[in-house]
Amino acid sequence: MAKNVGILAIHIYFPPTCILQEVLEAHDGASKGKYTIGLGQDCMAFCTEVEDVISMSLTVVTSLLDKYGIDPKQIGRLEVGSETVIDKSKSIKTFLMQIFEEYGNTDIEGVDSTNACYGGTAALFNCVNWVESNSWDGRYGLVVCTDSAVYAEGPARPTGGAAAIAMLIGPDAPIAFESKLRGSHMSHVYDFYKPNLASEYPVVDGKLSQTCYLMAVDSCYKQFSHKYEKLKGKQFSLSDAEYFVFHSPYNKLVQKSFARLLFNDFLRNPSSVDEVAKEKLAPFATLSGDESYQSRDLEKASQQAAKPLYDEKVQPTTLLPKQVGNMYTASLYAALVSLIHNKHSTLAGKRVILFSYGSGSTATMFSLQLRDSQHPFSLSNMAQVMDVAGKLKSRHEFPPEKFVETMKLMEHRYGAKEFVTSKDSSLLSPGTYYLTEVDSMYRRFYAKKTSESSLTPTDKGLIANGH
Numbered sequence: 001m002a003k004n005v006g007i008l009a010i011h012i013y014f015p016p017t018c019i020l021q022e023v024l025e026a027h028d029g030a031s032k033g034k035y036t037i038g039l040g041q042d043c044m045a046f047c048t049e050v051e052d053v054i055s056m057s058l059t060v061v062t063s064l065l066d067k068y069g070i071d072p073k074q075i076g077r078l079e080v081g082s083e084t085v086i087d088k089s090k091s092i093k094t095f096l097m098q099i100f101e102e103y104g105n106t107d108i109e110g111v112d113s114t115n116a117c118y119g120g121t122a123a124l125f126n127c128v129n130w131v132e133s134n135s136w137d138g139r140y141g142l143v144v145c146t147d148s149a150v151y152a153e154g155p156a157r158p159t160g161g162a163a164a165i166a167m168l169i170g171p172d173a174p175i176a177f178e179s180k181l182r183g184s185h186m187s188h189v190y191d192f193y194k195p196n197l198a199s200e201y202p203v204v205d206g207k208l209s210q211t212c213y214l215m216a217v218d219s220c221y222k223q224f225s226h227k228y229e230k231l232k233g234k235q236f237s238l239s240d241a242e243y244f245v246f247h248s249p250y251n252k253l254v255q256k257s258f259a260r261l262l263f264n265d266f267l268r269n270p271s272s273v274d275e276v277a278k279e280k281l282a283p284f285a286t287l288s289g290d291e292s293y294q295s296r297d298l299e300k301a302s303q304q305a306a307k308p309l310y311d312e313k314v315q316p317t318t319l320l321p322k323q324v325g326n327m328y329t330a331s332l333y334a335a336l337v338s339l340i341h342n343k344h345s346t347l348a349g350k351r352v353i354l355f356s357y358g359s360g361s362t363a364t365m366f367s368l369q370l371r372d373s374q375h376p377f378s379l380s381n382m383a384q385v386m387d388v389a390g391k392l393k394s395r396h397e398f399p400p401e402k403f404v405e406t407m408k409l410m411e412h413r414y415g416a417k418e419f420v421t422s423k424d425s426s427l428l429s430p431g432t433y434y435l436t437e438v439d440s441m442y443r444r445f446y447a448k449k450t451s452e453s454s455l456t457p458t459d460k461g462l463i464a465n466g467h
């Protein structure tokens with residue numbers, strides 16, 4: 001069996017168009033600080049009419065193959081996680097096949113996985129399980145998480161975002177799965193869902209979704225700790241992992257979630273938390289589970305008690321989720337990218353715990369071991385290839401009126417046929433794919449920007465419907 005299976009290479013793409021949260025806050029008439037301090041968000045990326053989940057994934061996959069020097073014939077499985085519905089039948093994976101067909105490689109298993117923000121994790125597990133299984137043919141797996149998170153006008157709108165992430169999966173990886181260490185929680189709830197197929201916007205019960213998320217955090221942490229204890233013969237607590245990475249609809253929920261983990265440690269084994277935390281949490285020791293989700297005092301006390309550990313174990317993972325927003329399936333992995341960006345030189349030998357949540361609901365907590373590895377699959381090369389700082393710096397901030405106008409145009413375009421886009425790629429970097437046309441049979445056409453000056457598709461950049 002293949003050993004140390006995990007992420008060999010990772011890449012991220014997010015649109016260069018964004019809006020500052022403090023600008024949106026003022027425009028929406030929200031009280032000052034609500035989006036920035038209250039939700040903990042700094043900025044939000046969004047697709048304009050020339051970008052969508054397919055163009056973003058074409059961009060990120062071609063760029064990963066190019067930057068890490070991977071032969072497209074070496075991909076044996078391709079799995080996509082997304083909850084952005086463009087077609088109810090044809091998978092995003094099939095659009096990506098255009099990249100591989102060109103090299104004569106059509107022998108690639110895998111399709112799309114969908115369940116809110118969890119689809120990317122399902123896709124990742126499928127690839128890791130494949131490499132660990134008897135069916136593995138020795139080639140790489142490739143996982144793509146791609147989403148455009150947009151909300152109707154109202155309180156949820158500032159919790160949007162957009163990005164695509166690609167991860168190359170194989171043995172001897174610098175980000176290796178501890179496959180026996182997984183705890184899941186799955187249940188039937190109506191916290192966030194998309195029943196209206198004519199609209200891109202979800203129906204969201206924001207408060208319920210917060211509670212469902214926190215209940216899943218507790219349940220997964222219990223399952224995870226139980227499995228750890230069975231396997232290792234000792235208790236698990238926060239001190240057994242260096243970093244905790246959370247799916248991040250908005251940063252405040254991540255702060256609350258980590259505080260819940262500390263509260264769990266306190267309830268299970270008070271000696272695993274420090275004296276200050278013990279004192280702060282003691283008044284809440286006898287609350288029932290339900291009461292604990294309703295208690296604002298507990299929320300406040302546990303966040304205060306967890307603050308020093310949060311700064312050490314979670315804060316380095318929060319850059320992109322705060323700057324780009326909720327990227328749905330890509331959100332958790334953008335947090336992992338933030339950690340690699342901030343800490344790549346000191347990560348080897350460390351355990352990192354991830355928490356994935358998709359409304360509806362599905363959740364898993366799982367463990368990664370970070371390791372030294374040879375170029376090009378090293379943590380430092382990942383940081384260099386992704387150039388997170390450069391990507392953030394070269395963004396274009398839109399005024400709120402232009403953002404709202406873009407959202408209106410996208411509402412109009414959703415599910416539409418027979419239109420051509422502006423084909424304006426002036427804000428995109430070379431190598432970025434963009435949507436040019438949807439024809440009378442709903443077939444989508446994309447082009448690749450090949451140089452700063454090109455506004456029209458050139459050479460092989462024109463990607464049509466496979467013909």
Ligand SMILES: CC(C)(COP(=O)(O)OP(=O)(O)OC[C@H]1O[C@@H](n2cnc3c(N)ncnc32)[C@H](O)[C@@H]1OP(=O)(O)O)[C@@H](O)C(=O)NCCC(=O)NCCS
Pocket residue numbers: 031032033034035037038039117155156157158159192204205206207209210213249250252326357358359
């Ligand atoms: C999260 C959501 C419910 C918040 O909307 P809301 O009800 O209008 O916001 P609230 O009134 O609760 O304010 C949000 C936070 O900002 C705080 N706040 C409000 N005004 C503030 C101000 N001026 N300065 C600082 N903080 C402020 C609130 O106290 C609250 O913080 P708390 O949760 O710690 O109490 C909404 O954005 C939403 O539905 N988002 C989508 C939810 C989602 O993504 N769900 C999926 C989960 S996976």
